[in-house]
Amino acid sequence: MDRSITAMLLLTLTALCACQSKIEKQQKAAKPKQAPPHTTVVQNKKEQPAHTAKMTFVKYIDDGDYFQLIARKGDSTFSFINETDPSRSLNRGDQIQITWKDGTVTMPGDNDVEAPAQLLRYVKKISDGPVSVFRKVYGKKLKYTWPTDEHFTSSYLDKLYMQTEYYLSKTTNPLLQLAIKNQDQLTYSIESRERNNHNYKVIGIAPIGTNGANVVQWLYIGDEEDDQIYEYDLPEDRLVPFD
Structure with a gap:
């Protein structure tokens, strides 16, 4: 009698283990594969060459979206995005040597549209103006x-x-x-x-x-x-x- 009960218990445990193993295999098979992490591809723009020229300083403009330095060469007027001359020490008519690169700036309030700009890199006074x-x-x-x-x-x-x-x-x-x-x-x-x-x-x-x-x-x-x-x-x- 005891042997019969023991045999029945062993058969039941074997069946349960088989069912559990089948369920685990089904769960593993049903689990979706994880997608690879999202990556952002950053394309580096080609480094722009620097330009250097002698110009006449006109004025600073500090009440817009970007600080600007205005200078003149001949009959042409240039506007530079100014983040490198915090001293504001130039006076109108001063002769300057200026270095800049061509680049872009983001226009606020315009869906972050980029606009071409001349980015000031270095400015030095050569001589006093009037x-x-x-x-x-x-x-x-x-x-x-x-x-x-x-x-x-x-x-x-x-x-x-x-x-x-x-x-x-x-x-x-x-x-x-x-x-x-x-x-x-x-x-x-x-x-x-x-x-x-x-x-x-x-x-x-x-x-x-x-x-x-x-x-x-x-x-x-x-x-x-x-x-x-x-x-x-x-x-x-x-x-x-x-x-």
Whole structure:
């Protein structure tokens, strides 16, 4: 009797093991194969050669999507993406040696579309331009005033200051030349004015003397003409482009 029970138990265990083995094989067969990990293929663009040239510095532009350095060579104007000249030490008219590479930048808000750009790599001042010379010769800060109802930002006032300074560095007005030579204090007023359906900022430059300040030169700076400077010819009532 005991032998019969033992035999039956062995048969049952054997059958269970066989079933378990079959189930495991079926589960292994049914399990899908894992896909290989996703990889991104990065294609390295061909390294672009560097370009070097001597140019005339114009200005920095720091209020856009990218910092820019603007320079001129002959009649051509160049815009460089500027991430290598944080000093902002150049003045308009300085002669510079500049090195750049052709590349691309991503345009924000435009589905990350890439646009061709000239990427600044190195810039060095070769010689002083008129503004740098003016600062060394004159050695004073200009003073200025504007109406209380005008709400100019500090960056815009700085922009007008540099344009006025540039004019003074190249002026042929004999009264201003004498004031600069004698290091007399110069001041200027700022006001907005419309002329022939164009908007201008009008700058009145005056040396400060014992009898106060009398304007000896009026400038018109075009709001809509990339900041073109004009001398105002009072006898002829006309604007003369100044460069």
